[in-house]
Each structure stands twice: as structure tokens, then as C-alpha cells.
Amino acid sequence: MSPPVDPQILTTVQAHADEHRQIRKLLEVLRAVDDGDALATLLDVLDAVMHEHFAHEEQEQGVFAAIRASGPAGAARIDGFVAEHKVFLAGLEEVRARLAVEAGEALDLARAMGDQLAAHEAAENAAVQAALRPQD
Numbered sequence: 001m002s003p004p005v006d007p008q009i010l011t012t013v014q015a016h017a018d019e020h021r022q023i024r025k026l027l028e029v030l031r032a033v034d035d036g037d038a039l040a041t042l043l044d045v046l047d048a049v050m051h052e053h054f055a056h057e058e059q060e061q062g063v064f065a066a067i068r069a070s071g072p073a074g075a076a077r078i079d080g081f082v083a084e085h086k087v088f089l090a091g092l093e094e095v096r097a098r099l100a101v102e103a104g105e106a107l108d109l110a111r112a113m114g115d116q117l118a119a120h121e122a123a124e125n126a127a128v129q130a131a132l133r134p135q136d
């Protein structure tokens with residue numbers, strides 16, 4: 001029989017889900033953006049939100065710690081998520097650099113990154129759910 005779930009974990013998971021909802025809304029905005037100035041503004045917002053969100057996930061009491069604690073399968077996934085965070089933050093800078101040269105290419109790059117970020121967040125949601133599922 002598995003131990004009872006720590007209520008603090010549930011609060012952390014709820015806050016995490018709220019951040020994912022916020023990011024999903026920003027990614028919807030990104031899909032609709034069609035000019036360089038709007039993209040530049042959105043990149044500033046995404047930069048702040050993504051840095052804060054990734055830090056929350058990776059902090060000592062964050063959801064990644066809970067997933068890691070759930071077993072070796074969870075721990076392996078976290079290493080992948082953390083590596084992807086670095087790729088996304090580098091990708092933001094790449095989009096900014098591209099925007100300084102050619103807005104259309106920057107928009108394509110940003111949308112591709114947005115799709116990858118949406119997949120990343122969905123995979124995290126699945127990992128959180130798996131970690132919270134009672135073990136027999």
C-alpha cells in the first residue's frame with residue numbers, strides 16, 4: 001500500500017497546472033501573431049514567464065522533485081525535461097536574433113518552438129499524473 005499523498009504536493013501541483021494554463025494561452029497568442037513588433041512584445045513576456053516557470057518546476061519543493069520521488073521512471077523523465085528547458089531558453093534567444101534580421105523567419109521559428117513547448121508541457125502533465133497515481 002502506498003503512503004498518503006502530502007497535501008503540500010497537491011498545492012504545488014495546482015500551482016503548476018495554473019502556470020501551464022497561462023503558458024497555453026500565451027502559445028495561442030503566439031499562433032495568432034503575424035508581425036515582428038507583436039512578436040517582440042510577446043517574446044519579452046514569454047522570456048519572463050518561461051524563466052519563472054522552469055525555475056518553479058526545478059526548485060527543491062517543485063513538481064520535478066515529486067516526480068523524481070515517485071521512482072526511477074519519473075527520475076529519468078525529469079532529466080529530459082530539464083535538458084529541454086535549456087533548449088527552450090536558448091531557442092528564445094535564437095528567435096530574438098532572427099527577428100533582428102527577418103521577421104517572417106522569426107515567426108516561423110517561434111511557432112515551431114511554441115509547438116515543441118506545448119508538447120513539453122503536455123508530457124510534464126502526464127508525468128505529474130503518473131507520479132500521483134497510487135502504486136499497488
Ligand SMILES: [Fe+2]
Binds near residue numbers: 054057081085121124
Ligand atoms: Fe518544463
Ligand SMILES: [Fe+2]
Binds near residue numbers: 053057120121124
Ligand atoms: Fe512546464
